[in-house]
Amino acid sequence: GNSVTQMEGPVTLSEEAFLTINCTYTATGYPSLFWYVQYPGEGLQLLLKATKADDKGSNKGFEATYRKETTSFHLEKGSVQVSDSAVYFCALTKNTGNQFYFGTGTSLTVIP
Amino acid sequence: GAGVSQSPRYKVAKRGQDVALRCDPISGHVSLFWYQQALGQGPEFLTYFQNEAQLDKSGLPSDRFFAERPEGSVSTLKIQRTQQEDSAVYLCASSLEQGVRETQYFGPGTRLLVL
Numbered sequence: 001g002n003s004v005t006q007m008e009g010p011v012t013l014s015e016e017a018f019l020t021i022n023c024t025y026t027a028t029g030y031p032s033l034f035w036y037v038q039y040p041g042e043g044l045q046l047l048l049k050a051t052k053a054d055d056k057g058s059n060k061g062f063e064a065t066y067r068k069e070t071t072s073f074h075l076e077k078g079s080v081q082v083s084d085s086a087v088y089f090c091a092l093t094k095n096t097g098n099q100f101y102f103g104t105g106t107s108l109t110v111i112p
Numbered sequence: 113g114a115g116v117s118q119s120p121r122y123k124v125a126k127r128g129q130d131v132a133l134r135c136d137p138i139s140g141h142v143s144l145f146w147y148q149q150a151l152g153q154g155p156e157f158l159t160y161f162q163n164e165a166q167l168d169k170s171g172l173p174s175d176r177f178f179a180e181r182p183e184g185s186v187s188t189l190k191i192q193r194t195q196q197e198d199s200a201v202y203l204c205a206s207s208l209e210q211g212v213r214e215t216q217y218f219g220p221g222t223r224l225l226v227l
Contacts, residue, residue, distance in 0.1 A: 004154075032213050036218075041220075042220065043115075043116065043217075043218035043219050043220045043221065044155070044203070044205075044218035045218070046215050046216070049215075089154050091154070093213055098145075098157075098160040098167060099160075099168070099170075100145070100147075100155070100157055100216070101157075102154030102155045102156070104152065104153050104154050105153075105154050
């Protein structure tokens, strides 16, 4: 079946530290991959996406590369800020069908 | 409107009660999705509408769950005879075009607690 596995949190980092949140997936065919972010008290927002192998999604200093050989879509940021504190969800969708498959979320807290 | 809105934001129900959760998508958005998010988990797909047509309801956990979008805009998720395991946050999302690869815009969710 289709599924997403992300590293468990919570993750606590100091401001300006390097961030990696691991995400691996299981899917047949060629899924599209997404990172969504949920800031405290807000709804889920799309952070970035990649629709084919070797694509790199980027936004707000965050990046993730679609690696088909390792079935991964790890989220990275070179220097986190306090405002990046949120819960991050990795997700996939297939070319056919209507379903999104989300990971369990990784909570990030950035301390000054 | 400016974004997806949901009401109520919080709902407490006694076991066995019926509840109705409302979603107002972004105006003009064709696609509408409902998700259930249990505590500490990611959202899980419930159902999908394209305009007023419910094209996929494979994620609805039981026949106590029913969703509708009669005029292709506002949607209601109804849960009959609520059970404690229905306690979760119910999320609604809409997207401009059809298809799940389009960017989905999420509402803030309705937190349902069944006692």
